[in-house]
Amino acid sequence: MLSKFLSTQDSVYVQPRMGVCCIDEMRHRLLHLKESRFPVIGTLTIDSYTRTRHLKELEDALKKGLPINGFPIHSYPVSAIKEKITALQSRSFFIQLRHGTPQPEKLFEHMVECGLTLTEGGPVSYCLPYGRIPLKTCIKSWETACKNLSQAGEQAHLESFAGCMMGQMGHPALLNALSILEGLFFHQADLEDISLSYAQGYNSTQDLAAVSALKRLANQYFPKNLKWHIVIYTFMGLYPKTHEGHQAILLESLHLATFSKAKRLIVKTHEEATKIPSFESNFEALSFASEKQSSIGSIPLDEDEEEDEIIFTQSQKIIESVLDLGENIGNCLSMAFEKGLLDVSFCLHPDNAKKTSTYIDDKGYIRWSNTGNLNLDSIKKEKKVCSSRLMKDLSYNRNRFDKNL
């Protein structure tokens, strides 16, 4: 339903990351968003104890009154959640559960019971960047989790986090390939409404090319009955420290979302560099992103069709090499990582091949320095990554947006 609804909307729907322990406060914040004039999607972010399934420690922390950094969805009765949170949903106000859980079977079962049907993640995107749970285990978990979510029927919606792997330095071709593969995985596990993410990089012309390529890939690989839309994320790496720098990078991500005709934008706040954002800073970012939408369309954004084609072709080659491995997408993913046909640059997970690497060039484009075992022979490079260069690249956007101010 989310994709269908958004397809009727002209605005880019803005969305925060947001989760607090107290159910009344959580309701208050969601209601505030719902009653604002923004085109907005509500978010319910769960806490880290719930995420890691340390429910005993959560109980202890709650008893001691220790700070909990999100919504402890298992700690309230289903009836309370339905009454105070789920009841806020309407035909035009959606609530997405955000979590970061590598094994979400029980979480998805519980959320559907509570009447919440939108969430995010993926067998690869929520396994590799965090912790050390074997990929095979995550894939099995997500097969079950997706089937649990699909019980919500046409209300069920799952967003793939694959466009955001590691937060930065991901090559667009690899990120796009992972997005398509996770999408196909979701579909094979009975889901019919999904979204694909893309995180803002270092040059919005390259980002625009990447999103354009992603849409073409989705049209090519997804069956007609799979509904989908694109969600852009404001930069997730080392964030500008100044308020002006934050507004500038947020504006650039809005520019990208508008020109690429993405349907949602997950925003960052000016507090991102130093702490967990307050509701005020979130509201400010949402307000800014809503208000600037009409004027941003009049500012041109350069296109690079050649880069679009390059990214599209590379993604295709990667996807094909994975799909060639069999019928079951989960098995394909597992085998592909074993063979290095999928390889997330700078990801230290034990199941990642760790042979590929990237760098940022003079224009701010992400480029391959090493393509490892990826099916990209024609552009194989073997440049060794230098630690000082990588440190500089990691700070690229912070420097770009803070330095002029």
Next chain:
Amino acid sequence: MRNRKAIVCTTPSDSHTWNLVILDLFLQEKDFNVVNLGSNTPYREIIETSKNFDPDLIVVSSLNGHAFQEGLELIRQMHSDQRMQFPPLVIGGRASTDPENEIFISKKLKARGFDETFFTVSSLHSFDAYLSQKFHTPLLSHAV
């Protein structure tokens, strides 16, 4: 002269990885063979890898504020494993949001068995100097 060997790791609660990626590359540039144990490193994994790999140095990088408790626990588990002698351990990153607290934590960790700590802003620079002194590796001029 054979290449030196190092283990790069963090503590069980810490999910940060860019610090481990940078340290891995940094040590390789100083001609270390590096085993990188990745995020959320279990104590046993550090201990078992050390036994098998026989490194010249174990480098623990901690950014989530748990360096004190978890650094101490690592040392405790190592010392209680009587089957071998362990190589020098160093720990760095960010131990606290309070700089005075970091000084206190550094002192305690060194007293318990860490060879050196690198919790200051210019920690990579200090680490570079430490490696130079201990292993006679050339100083990398770009270390800031």
